[in-house]
Amino acid sequence: MLRRLAVQLSSSHQRRLFNASFPQFLAPRLSPSFSSTSTSSSSSSSSSSSQSPQKHSHEPSSDSELVKHLKGIVKFRGGPITVAEYMEEVLTNPKAGFYINRDVFGAEGDFITSPEVSQMFGEMVGVWAMCLWEQMGRPSRVNLVELGPGRGTLMADLLCGVSKFKNFTESLHIHLVECSPTLQKLQRSNLKCVDEGSSGGDGDTRTISKLVGTPVSWHVALEEVPSGVPTIIVAHEFYDALPVHQFQRATRGWFEKMIDVAENSSFQFVLSPKSTPATLFLMKRCKWASPEELNKLEQIEVCPKAMELTEAIATRLSGDGGGALIIDYGLDGVVSDSLQAIRKHKFVHILDNPGTADLSAYVDFASIRHSAEEASENVSVHGPITQSQFLGSLGINFRVEALLQNCTDEQAESLRTGYWRLVGDGEAPFWEGPDEQAPLGMGTRYLVMAIVNKGQGIPIPFQ
Structure with a gap:
């Protein structure tokens, strides 16, 4: 039945x-x-990416604990973090993640x-x-x-x-x-x-x-x-x-979109100057797509965890x-x-x-x-x-x-x-x-x- x-x-x-x-x-x-x-169906999430990382500062501010944590990661790395890392911290950080305490x-x-x-x-x-x-x-x-x-x-x-x-x-x-x-x-x-x-x-x-x-x-x-x-x-x-990784087409191929700290201490998008580990998943995803599908795209999102x-x-x-x-x-x-x-x-x-x-x-x-x-x-x-x-x-x-x-x-x-x-x-x-x-x-x-x-x-x- x-x-x-x-x-x-x-x-x-x-x-x-x-x-x-x-x-x-x-x-x-x-x-x-x-x-x-x-x-x-529309997203207001994107901002234009610059072609090279900008200088970043870490002056004291009234930032939230999560913002301080994210900036600390950038400072420790000496450079930007991936969109996926940012997304994972924002959503599931054990102390301040969006999903964790509310x-x-x-x-x-x-x-x-x-x-x-x-x-x-x-x-x-x-x-x-x-x-x-x-x-x-x-x-x-x-x-x-x-x-x-x-x-x-x-x-x-x-x-x-x-x-x-x-x-x-x-x-x-x-x-x-x-x-x-x-x-x-x-x-x-x-x-x-x-x-x-x-x-x-x-x-x-x-x-x-x-x-x-x-x-x-x-x-x-x-x-x-x-x-x-x-x-x-x-x-x-x-x-x-x-969490997704975002890639943008540039003159020399695909480069990963990253998040850095700008001179005014705010977050901004930049492009990685070289290949990143997530590029392996990008290559895997492109293998599954047709050339016609890829040729019309200026950006691609891939989700390794998915x-x-x-x-x-x-x-x-x-x-x-x-x-x-x-x-x-x-x-x-x-x-x-x-995103x-x-x-x-x-x-x-x-x-x-x-x-x-x-x-x-x-x-x-x-x-x-x-x-x-x-x-x-x-x-x-x-x-x-x-x-x-x-x-x-x-x-x-x-x-x-x-x-x-x-x-x-x-x-x-x-x-x-x-x-x-x-x-x-x-x-x-x-x-x-x-x-x-x-x-x-x-x-x-x-x-x-x-x-x-x-x-x-x-x-x-x-x-």
Whole structure:
């Protein structure tokens, strides 16, 4: 029956499946309002690069601790740092990183993601996970891994949505890959986690989500998640935060874009005067692209960590079985100049007050595909397709109809707005509020890709 949840069936049959599959006590969640998302097709992040490093100074100032730290790295090196190093420090510095000590999600944060928009997003991802579990032969033990789970909203909605499928939920062990202590606490709360003694009687405790009675563990990296068990991996808006290296075409070829300290003690872009270690990844990325694609570009972004993460995922799925679902905004080809900074739902310059704005870049889905295929012959890669196609094929239309039958007028308005944000394109045509608050559809700006063990066939809905 689970496979049929995610295929195109007759309207009446699919409605019956969704009415039966999801608990009706899940009241529609009101989606937060916001003026813009992190997926604008335009970026205000770039500034022109000079051809040679400028002099830099290190005079005392009222800089933040993170700015002092970044300038200290430049001083210690005696020269500029890469954009990737800057991005990694800004986002995940243990003391002052953007993600480390704050809740950055939602209307009060800096950006809003799909799980925060509507419960239906997590429910549809749950349908996909159940269908894959069936294709895997209904294993009795499965690692369900989420990379960068934010507040835990997606996982909470996923678990609530599949709560009636006991064989599935009883097979799961949830593994959340999260480096932020603040977000770990939020995830623990939203998943309604409690600690209890282990069944082995050795005095150890384990954490259980009261939503479905499933064990939950936290890790700072995918490598810490135990192997040897079939694995389902969800990476929603995770790849876009991985640090990118930027290269610019010059008269003598490609040179890496760097960040230095100018004479006035502010940060500025410069070009490296010679090849850098990341050039090896640039060469690898160019090997996967056609000459026609490369000739029209003046800048290129490459993400070594995305390549390495994908290789690790493919290797794990090749040996243990399972699949990975990657949902993010990006391109199915070489990415040119997409790095952007968002503070309180507005774009700012990426060098402006580092640590106070989110940094993200378009995901290079073609690079993910090539990385997975080169890592293992035992995996297959499917997509990308648009988020609208993905959610529509899984039955979100019928889920929203079911929810609208049993909700208040306020909830109905929230459902319609949330539905548009998830599957629509551009501004919602039905919006009657202030123009600056018009909901923007993510349906075509977000792409979805799956990597699965070949032994399990083609995953839904990529057939």
